[in-house]
Amino acid sequence: MTSTAVPAVGRAVPFFRQSASFAELWPEVLGHLDELFAAGKFSHGPKVAELESALAAWTGARHVVGVNSGTDALVLLLRGGGLEPGDEVIVPAFTFVASATSVALARGRPVFADIDPVTYAIDPLCVAAAITPRTRMVMPVHLFCQMADMARIVELAREHGLIVVEDSAEAIGMRWDGRHAGLLGAGGVLSFFPTKTLGALGDAGAILTDDDDLAARASALRHHGRFGATLNDFTAISNATELSGINSKMDDVQAAVLLAKLGHLDDDIARRAHLAAAYTDRLADAPGILRLPTVVAREAQTNPVFYVYLVEVERRDGLASYLADRGVETETYYPTPLHLQPCFADLGYARGDFPNAERACEHALALPLYPDLELDEVDYVCELVRRFYEVG
Amino acid sequence: MQIPFFPPNLFEDDRDVLCEIVRAIGTGTSARLILGEQTACFEQELRTALGAADVVACSSGTSALTLILTALDVGPGDEVVIPALGCAPLASTVTNLGATPVFADVDRWTMVADPDEVARSITSRTKVLMPAHMFSVMADMPRMRELATAHGVRLLEDSALAQGGVLGGRPAGLWGDAGVYSFVQVKTFGTAGEGGAVITGDAELGRAVRMLRNHGQDGKRRFMHHRIGYNSRFDEVQAAFLRHRLPGLRARLDRRAAIAAHYTERFADLAEQGVLAPPAGGDGRCFYVYTLLAERRDELREHLAAAGVASHIYYPRTLPRQPAFATAGTWPHAEWASQRMLSIPVHPLLSDADVEHVADAVVAHAAAGKAYVVEH
Numbered sequence: 206m207t208s209t210a211v212p213a214v215g216r217a218v219p220f221f222r223q224s225a226s227f228a229e230l231w232p233e234v235l236g237h238l239d240e241l242f243a244a245g246k247f248s249h250g251p252k253v254a255e256l257e258s259a260l261a262a263w264t265g266a267r268h269v270v271g272v273n274s275g276t277d278a279l280v281l282l283l284r285g286g287g288l289e290p291g292d293e294v295i296v297p298a299f300t301f302v303a304s305a306t307s308v309a310l311a312r313g314r315p316v317f318a319d320i321d322p323v324t325y326a327i328d329p330l331c332v333a334a335a336i337t338p339r340t341r342m343v344m345p346v347h348l349f350c351q352m353a354d355m356a357r358i359v360e361l362a363r364e365h366g367l368i369v370v371e372d373s374a375e376a377i378g379m380r381w382d383g384r385h386a387g388l389l390g391a392g393g394v395l396s397f398f399p400t401k402t403l404g405a406l407g408d409a410g411a412i413l414t415d416d417d418d419l420a421a422r423a424s425a426l427r428h429h430g431r432f433g434a435t436l437n438d439f440t441a442i443s444n445a446t447e448l449s450g451i452n453s454k455m456d457d458v459q460a461a462v463l464l465a466k467l468g469h470l471d472d473d474i475a476r477r478a479h480l481a482a483a484y485t486d487r488l489a490d491a492p493g494i495l496r497l498p499t500v501v502a503r504e505a506q507t508n509p510v511f512y513v514y515l516v517e518v519e520r521r522d523g524l525a526s527y528l529a530d531r532g533v534e535t536e537t538y539y540p541t542p543l544h545l546q547p548c549f550a551d552l553g554y555a556r557g558d559f560p561n562a563e564r565a566c567e568h569a570l571a572l573p574l575y576p577d578l579e580l581d582e583v584d585y586v587c588e589l590v591r592r593f594y595e596v597g
Numbered sequence: 598m599q600i601p602f603f604p605p606n607l608f609e610d611d612r613d614v615l616c617e618i619v620r621a622i623g624t625g626t627s628a629r630l631i632l633g634e635q636t637a638c639f640e641q642e643l644r645t646a647l648g649a650a651d652v653v654a655c656s657s658g659t660s661a662l663t664l665i666l667t668a669l670d671v672g673p674g675d676e677v678v679i680p681a682l683g684c685a686p687l688a689s690t691v692t693n694l695g696a697t698p699v700f701a702d703v704d705r706w707t708m709v710a711d712p713d714e715v716a717r718s719i720t721s722r723t724k725v726l727m728p729a730h731m732f733s734v735m736a737d738m739p740r741m742r743e744l745a746t747a748h749g750v751r752l753l754e755d756s757a758l759a760q761g762g763v764l765g766g767r768p769a770g771l772w773g774d775a776g777v778y779s780f781v782q783v784k785t786f787g788t789a790g791e792g793g794a795v796i797t798g799d800a801e802l803g804r805a806v807r808m809l810r811n812h813g814q815d816g817k818r819r820f821m822h823h824r825i826g827y828n829s830r831f832d833e834v835q836a837a838f839l840r841h842r843l844p845g846l847r848a849r850l851d852r853r854a855a856i857a858a859h860y861t862e863r864f865a866d867l868a869e870q871g872v873l874a875p876p877a878g879g880d881g882r883c884f885y886v887y888t889l890l891a892e893r894r895d896e897l898r899e900h901l902a903a904a905g906v907a908s909h910i911y912y913p914r915t916l917p918r919q920p921a922f923a924t925a926g927t928w929p930h931a932e933w934a935s936q937r938m939l940s941i942p943v944h945p946l947l948s949d950a951d952v953e954h955v956a957d958a959v960v961a962h963a964a965a966g967k968a969y970v971v972e973h
Binding site: 222238242303309451 | 623624626630659660692693695789812827828830832835919921
């Protein structure tokens with residue numbers, strides 16, 4: 206292949222696709238659905254209980270609490286961890302909005318800090334600078350393919366008496382000296398949004414924690430504040446309401462899909478790593494590229510998991526349109542930093558406050574990455590990227 | 598004969614349909630598995646059937662209440678008047694926003710908020726009245742509307758359990774500035790999981806709720822968050838399944854109503870023997886749950902259990918007596934009802950023989966008792 210020839214893959218490259226793998230998976234999904242029909246409870250039921258146990262075994266978490274979404278998981282993690290109205294929580298300025306809105310929904314106050322430009326995770330030095338007497342918690346977010354600097358964040362939190370809660374929504378499979386993401390502090394979350402490394406067919410999420418009390422509170426809060434065994438029990442709707450909770454029960458249909466996929470998760474993660482390496486190989490010397498994913502070596506033993514293959518490029522929006530015109534879908538993670546979002550206008554931040562976050566928002570682009578993606582599609586995407594910058 | 602409270606085989610006839618929906622969506626080419634085409638069609642079908650300005654599908658009935666209260670800017674310092682008897686979300690959705698629930702006592706026969714008590718609960722801080730339909734009886738919505746208008750406050754109708762009910766020609770959910778439905782499986786329009794909807798005649802309120810259910814985004818520009826929003830979305834599996842179930846809803850509602858009417862007829866004279874049936878009639882009724890008021894409730898419950906009939910006590914304590922919402926005061930009618938209520942099976946999969954068996958068991962209990970009159 207020459208550098209100017211565009212391989213004809215003969216089809217568009219969507220940002221996400223699972224039709225082939227789901228067809229292969231279908232007999233396993235159907236097996237779980239058969240068991241679900243036999244039990245007859247379609248939310249907060251037997252498959253959710255089974256998924257919680259299976260995820261506890263897979264992650265090593267003492268408790269897994271299945272809920273309706275990753276966002277709800279964050280809210281319940283914060284409330285379960287003891288956040289009180291008015292408490293400050295330090296969150297990165299570059300992340301999905303739920304990292305910060307969850308704080309507001311739990312009636313706390315998000316305080317933003319800048320990110321490390323390589324890992325896109327919160328910079329421990331910026332965390333230290335953001336601590337006030339009202340700071341109660343710090344929420345590192347593990348984005349795209351690797352974890353935040355948990356050693357320094359945990360140390361900093363210990364020094365200042367802060368609680369660490371991890372937004373590990375994207376971080377299934379990432380471990381730090383053998384401990385799964387979400388288990389380095391008080392607790393963490395998982396999101397099973399369909400495009401996630403472990404994705405459902407709708408919204409679903411979970412809380413991970415080794416803390417018995419946090420788990421009990423989060424578990425009660427997801428079911429209207431009712432303590433006691435509520436999973437797979439209709440009559441629990443009359444249990445006493447001990448806490449002012451929400452309804453964040455997970456659908457068992459989603460749990461059935463996730464259970465089927467969980468058995469293949471290691472293979473899926475390996476496939477993602479293979480495809481990510483292929484992107485890096487093809488884009489290493491491409492023009493227009495400002496940064497390719499760089500996995501930072503830590504003193505701790507860590508492992509990347511490529512949920513997202515994120516590049517930083519010149520003329521990002523131009524490239525995204527160019528690719529879209531040729532059938533290649535991309536995502537902009539994220540176009541606007543949180544401190545400049547209209548919903549946080551009253552917090553009083555301004556452009557220039559967090560330069561690394563702002564720079565990432567200007568240049569970051571996520572390329573298609575999922576187990577069903579084929580290598581010739583990676584070739585096609587990379588060749589289009591080259592052409593865009595070579596033609597100018 | 599064993600008669601469970603909720604049908605264990607609720608979706609047995611729809612099993613192949615649900616499995617095919619899951620397979621087709623999983624193997625399909627659309628990447629929009631949440632708030633996609635099925636959800637839009639489902640919302641449109643409900644909107645047309647109801648004549649609402651907007652129907653917004655979301656993650657649950659509870660979440661629907663939260664979305665509306667948030668859209669109405671309820672927050673710290675605000676009061677919301679709710680019934681003293683009912684489900685936890687009535688109070689929790691208010692307290693979670695930092696606002697204060699004010700508990701109004703109920704009518705002890707119908708168990709819905711007493712409009713005079715609601716009127717007495719209104720203060721200068723009241724922002725919203727939130728009456729709830731209870732078991733099978735719709736709240737007195739014409740009076741609630743009058744009160745809301747007279748005091749210049751908003752009216753949120755907790756119609757989570759009343760989908761299909763009609764009062765004075767107006768469907769449950771459309772009496773308030775907004776109302777809600779719950780699609781959790783046991784509800785009158787239950788799905789194979791969780792779900793809910795906001796129903797409103799106010800298009801502007803509908804737009805605000807749409808934004809709030811998906812992280813404050815406007816549906817046009819992704820990752821631009823105008824308001825602090827929620828993740829309270831609806832997925833394509835449930836939307837497709839409910840679209841499949843919608844044509845059968847009328848017949849299922851009719852079956853519930855017929856069972857309830859038969860019960861009420863059989864129980865008409867039992868008040869003198871300590872068992873009071875809900876008021877007869879069809880207007881302003883929706884038979885999600887059929888609830889008796891029994892002087893010897895525990896005995897009735899045991900008698901039914903011995904006859905193989907499962908029953909349920911929904912609210913053994915009033916909302917202000919729940920630890921999470923503990924409030925000083927007395928709500929005598931709510932407390933009276935919470936000590937007597939017992940719900941019996943009314944779901945549409947009951948056979949005529951099942952219904953007769955349940956009714957016989959209740960009547961036999963009453964006949965065996967001394968004269969325990971229910972003074973309602």
